[in-house]
Amino acid sequence: VKVTFVSSKGTRREVEVAEGETAREAALFNDVPGIDGDCGGVCACATCHVHVDPAWIDKVGRLADDSMESDLLQFAEGTSEYSRLACQIPIMPELDGLVLHVPEQQY
Numbered sequence: 234v235k236v237t238f239v240s241s242k243g244t245r246r247e248v249e250v251a252e253g254e255t256a257r258e259a260a261l262f263n264d265v266p267g268i269d270g271d272c273g274g275v276c277a278c279a280t281c282h283v284h285v286d287p288a289w290i291d292k293v294g295r296l297a298d299d300s301m302e303s304d305l306l307q308f309a310e311g312t313s314e315y316s317r318l319a320c321q322i323p324i325m326p327e328l329d330g331l332v333l334h335v336p337e338q339q340y
């Protein structure tokens with residue numbers, strides 16, 4: 234499954250991700266800068282914040298209200314209606330071609 238990360242400066246990085254890995258792992262395993270994922274991917278740090286490309290938000294799913302993820306994202310810098318935590322995005326075959334925008338900084 235291919236996922237493209239776009240940096241805040243517009244640099245695009247396409248990486249190959251195994252099905253079932255998360256978008257956080259996709260970034261970390263491929264040294265994509267800008268995603269820290271400090272907590273190890275257990276939805277406890279908010280340093281894996283990404284903006285899902287608007288064209289993909291419906292497939293990925295929007296942030297659920299009242300979730301741990303939305304609580305955490307309140308601590309993230311510059312969130313938008315497309316914000317998600319990358320560790321909470323499992324990569325499935327239907328997400329092939331997914332585009333994620335990496336924020337300039339995580340906090």
Ligand code: FES
Nearest residue numbers: 270272278279320
């Ligand atoms: Fe910590 Fe996603 S890696 S919240």
